[in-house]
Every structure is written in structure tokens, then in C-alpha cells.
Amino acid sequence: MSDAATLPSGNAIGRTDVTGDTILDIRSLKKYFAIRNAWGRRTGWLKALDDVSFTVQKGEILGIVGESGCGKSTLGKTLMGIHQPTDGEIIFEGNDVAGLSPDAARDLRRHLQYSYQDPGASLDPRWKIRRSLHEPMVIHGALGYEERERRVRDILRAVGLPEGHLDLYPHEISGGQQRRVGLARILTLQPSLIILDEPTSGLDVSVQATILNLFLDLQKQFNLTYLFISHDLSVVRMICDRVAVMYLGKIVEFGDTETVFSAPRHPYSRSLLSAIPQIGGERITDTFSLEGEPPNPGNLPSGCRFRTRCRLAQPRCAESEPELRNDWPGQEAACFFAE
Ligand SMILES: Nc1ncnc2c1ncn2[C@@H]1O[C@H](COP(=O)(O)OP(=O)(O)O)[C@@H](O)[C@H]1O
Ligand SMILES: [Mg+2]
Numbered sequence: 001m002s003d004a005a006t007l008p009s010g011n012a013i014g015r016t017d018v019t020g021d022t023i024l025d026i027r028s029l030k031k032y033f034a035i036r037n038a039w040g041r042r043t044g045w046l047k048a049l050d051d052v053s054f055t056v057q058k059g060e061i062l063g064i065v066g067e068s069g070c071g072k073s074t075l076g077k078t079l080m081g082i083h084q085p086t087d088g089e090i091i092f093e094g095n096d097v098a099g100l101s102p103d104a105a106r107d108l109r110r111h112l113q114y115s116y117q118d119p120g121a122s123l124d125p126r127w128k129i130r131r132s133l134h135e136p137m138v139i140h141g142a143l144g145y146e147e148r149e150r151r152v153r154d155i156l157r158a159v160g161l162p163e164g165h166l167d168l169y170p171h172e173i174s175g176g177q178q179r180r181v182g183l184a185r186i187l188t189l190q191p192s193l194i195i196l197d198e199p200t201s202g203l204d205v206s207v208q209a210t211i212l213n214l215f216l217d218l219q220k221q222f223n224l225t226y227l228f229i230s231h232d233l234s235v236v237r238m239i240c241d242r243v244a245v246m247y248l249g250k251i252v253e254f255g256d257t258e259t260v261f262s263a264p265r266h267p268y269s270r271s272l273l274s275a276i277p278q279i280g281g282e283r284i285t286d287t288f289s290l291e292g293e294p295p296n297p298g299n300l301p302s303g304c305r306f307r308t309r310c311r312l313a314q315p316r317c318a319e320s321e322p323e324l325r326n327d328w329p330g331q332e333a334a335c336f337f338a339e
Pocket of ligand 1: 033034046048066067068069070071072073074075297
């Protein structure tokens, strides 16, 4: 596959394969990390996820955006069982997987996979690609060698790599090919939902396009649903059907990608999203102007956690916390004064 592929465009508009079935239903999910002093005594809680609820529909690409530290990775890792939730429910394909031990949840979660920024980096350098690709299926048991090998070859082809690569070591292939192997490894467990955590960061634009096209191809071939975590707003706008905007552990805006990007309601989304250029325009990412610094996540302001940086803030915002309200078609925002 050539690295000069063009960027996918218009994916969010006119997609027809979103079925309307819920694959993942997250209810009041909380993940608090203990803050300890030098003597190991707990002095407070860092509320990395603070009452997060949303559903993911089968076949969609749902984007999660927000500044660094707002809880995007914590969300992915808590869904995946890498972190135990403090509270809340995670209903994946009809089963509540929250609160299960990683072992007990392993089977329920095998169709839910989490991919780090660079999935190729997790390949064992001492193993040939074949062994790395067989290993997840060996751990999960059930399949014999021949069956595993057949699946490995099919998936390797799907990610655009020749079979000859099975006999190579990771250092004998390029970084981009390692990434493909990393994805192939995840696919061997036949996931239905993949959490992609910053999957394009650190890639230059032409390689980004190739990898995004690969995600879209694989989505079609394997009927995948993606939770697409990224701080790259242009990429999110390009490929996500819906988007959640997070601020310090809370979803402050949620809705159809085009609606949210073209008319953000929450004052935080407004400053976050206003800085990105239109598709086809010049790419600027990571630069948006917001008044002041985010508050210390271990010591949030009362009421609305955005009020200390908000142009619309009123006394009411210090008294109670706004919930998401769905006063706009295809869009919800957690603000008393958003119009
Ligand atoms: N294992 C951990 N222990 C304590 N605090 C953590 C841990 N992981 C993340 N955090 C904190 O939780 C908040 C959210 O982090 P993270 O989910 O990594 O944000 P993002 O992925 O959006 O950049 C940050 O304040 C971070 O410092
Ligand atoms: Mg992160």
C-alpha cells in the first residue's frame, strides 16, 4: 500500500452501516485515583472520570476529544479493564463487565480490544511475527495450530502485509509495518469494538492518511466499531460519526460530528473547536486559545468545573453542576447558558 494515499473524506456523512443497535452502554462511570502525600496517606481524589454516560452504536466511529489530561485514556483503559472502575456500569454486548476481575472478564472482553498509540511497539522483539500473531489465540485457547495459522494469514493479508513477513522479526520490518502487525494481532481475537487511543499521533500526514484508510477498510471487512480517542480534531472531524468532548473527567458536549464541529454549544467546545480549519484548509492542530490554565484536577471548582475559564459564567455555575441537556437536534451540551 502506498504512503501517498489521499485522506478519506466525507466518511461521517452518508455512512449507511450504522445499525442502530447499541454495542456499548456506559452508565455513570467513575474512575477516581487516590492522591497521597509523602507518607502514603490519602489526601484526596483525582476524578479522572466523573460520571460519564453514553452509548456506542454498532458500526459507528465515535470520537473522544479533549485536552491532554481530561481522561480520554483513563476512559479507554477502564472500559478495557486495565483500571477497575470506582463506580458505574459498562454494558458491552449485553453483559456488565465493570467490576469483574481481569481474569473473569477476559472472555467477555475478548471482543473488546484496546490499541495503544503505536500497537507495533508492543511486539516482542525476540519473537517472529508468526508467534506474536498466534499468541493471543493461544492464550484464549480453543483453536488448533492449523486454524490459527489460517486466521493469521487472512488477517495479515487484510492489513496489507505479505505472508513472508510471518518468518521475520520485528526489527526486520519498518515501523509502519510493525503498526500493521500490531493491528493484526488485535484482530486475531475477532473484536467487535476496538478502542483506538491516539492512533495517528506521531505520524506524518501522508502516513496518517494511509493508516486512516486502513482503519476504514478493516472496519468494513470485519464489521468493526471504533472508539476513536484523539486530540487531532481534523482527523476526528474527518472520520467520526459522533463525537464526545471531554473536560476534566466529564463529557461536556456530545453529538453528531458535523453538528458539533459546525455549531458547538458548550463554551469549552467552542474554544476547542473554533481553532480548527475547514477540511481542505490548512492543518492547524493543538492550537486553540482558552483563558487561563485548567484547574488542578485533584481540586476542582464547585459547580461547573469549566466556570473558572468560562466567558459565560454566572453565580449559578458555582452552585450546581450542569448536566448534559439535549436541547438541540443531534447534540447535547452540559451548560446552563449555552444557546
Ligand atoms: N494510573 C494513574 N494514577 C493516578 N492518576 C492518573 C493515572 N492515570 C491517569 N491519571 C490522571 O488522570 C487524569 C486523566 O489522565 P488521562 O486519562 O491519561 O488523560 P488523557 O488521555 O486525556 O490525556 C490526569 O490528571 C492524569 O494525571
Ligand atoms: Mg491519553
